[in-house]
Amino acid sequence: MFSYGYVMARTAGSHSDITGPRVAQAALQLFARHGYAAVSMRQIAAEVGVQAGALYNYTPDKQSLLFDLMRGHMDELLAARAALLQPDGPLARLEDFTRFHIRFHLERPDAVFVSYMELRNLTPANFAVIEGLRRRYEDDLEAILRAGVGAGLFDVTDTKIATLAVIAMLTGVTTWYRAEGRLSVAQVETIYWDMVRKAVAA
Amino acid sequence: MFSYGYVMARTAGSHSDITGPRVAQAALQLFARHGYAAVSMRQIAAEVGVQAGALYNYTPDKQSLLFDLMRGHMDELLAARAALLQPDGPLARLEDFTRFHIRFHLERPDAVFVSYMELRNLTPANFAVIEGLRRRYEDDLEAILRAGVGAGLFDVTDTKIATLAVIAMLTGVTTWYRAEGRLSVAQVETIYWDMVRKAVAA
DNA sequence: CCCATAACTGAACATCCGTTCAGATCAAAG
DNA sequence: CTTTGATCTGAACGGATGTTCAGTTATGGG
Structure with a gap:
């Protein structure tokens, strides 16, 4: 440290x-x-x-232990996303985002759980930091949706709401997925991508 | 009591x-x-x-206080759902479910929050009860999806996964919706129904 | 107006909490 | 083998925890 x-x-x-x-x-x-x-x-x-x-x-104290875990998780998320080179076109970008989100979150269920459930146990200052990082991640998806709407490929009433709806749907996978189950991560990615693609389609 | x-x-x-x-x-x-x-x-x-x-x-103790709140919430949810007479046809039923879910959950944000976040603080026996009630609610939606798939109206790879994906997406509305905001509940319902309809469409 | 009793107080119980710190222990550098 | 300093122990700190209960207060029925 x-x-x-x-x-x-x-x-x-x-x-x-x-x-x-x-x-x-x-x-x-x-x-x-x-x-x-x-x-x-x-x-x-x-x-x-x-x-x-x-x-x-x-x-230094218990609160820092929580905050460091959450900040570390968000940093990893943004870094892993930034490390990928994005494909061309809103549709390919959206598929890339969908598959990345599912894969990343299924690989670290504990960190995901803590990062979503313990926000209210952060001090206000620490909460603001995590909230800012989460916002940057959401903006990444919203930019894709906006580009797709602009190109006439997507049709969503409100890109901000669609962003939150898609992320909520995708993150929900962590509540039921079990590595020992009948589906591979790749199969799960495909199933969710099918729903996301249609949900925002023009 | x-x-x-x-x-x-x-x-x-x-x-x-x-x-x-x-x-x-x-x-x-x-x-x-x-x-x-x-x-x-x-x-x-x-x-x-x-x-x-x-x-x-x-x-009798603090645990019962939590359990009674959660059981009460789930009972209300199932009772409110059962009290409605269901429209005809999978598509109308799905719209009905979507709008019901959003409306019901936006009306009691505290109970929703507690029921989703405090599951791990229930004793195993109490957890099993709540889990059973939640399962009954999920089965309600899954039956609609299955009927729609059978009728060729819907196309989803796996009705169970689609059920959980739709519920996760809809419940996510409670994390951002504010009554003072620019959107009415009816508008939010319509926005989400648009996405749900397309996501499961054939 | 009295009185049975529901409702509540206030103190106590044992146990746990996060955090501090003087001193013991340990591993590597010289 | 000695020294040095990082690492860890074990006890202590004031205070909070869930729960119990004898005793006090308040209320409405008779």
């Missing part, structure tokens, strides 16, 4: 780069399972195999 | 039929705003204007 730019000049007795990620992962899993408010620092510590006081080598 | 069938033979000093609903309403509002685990019995009591101990005249 406290890296010093260059290669960190590690000194004696240090393995915080092992424990640090374990703290974050334990917190994520427990927050997703039981909710932020219902999980105690002692439970997180027990999961890591450490006493509660030791957690404070890795986070 | 403890009614005796007939007209309750109320005796001296009783006004629990005033305080009782106030407890439920305060709990609902606070649970929706801050989450079940983050709200204390003392906060609920303060909202009602009473000491914490008095709440136990109206609920």
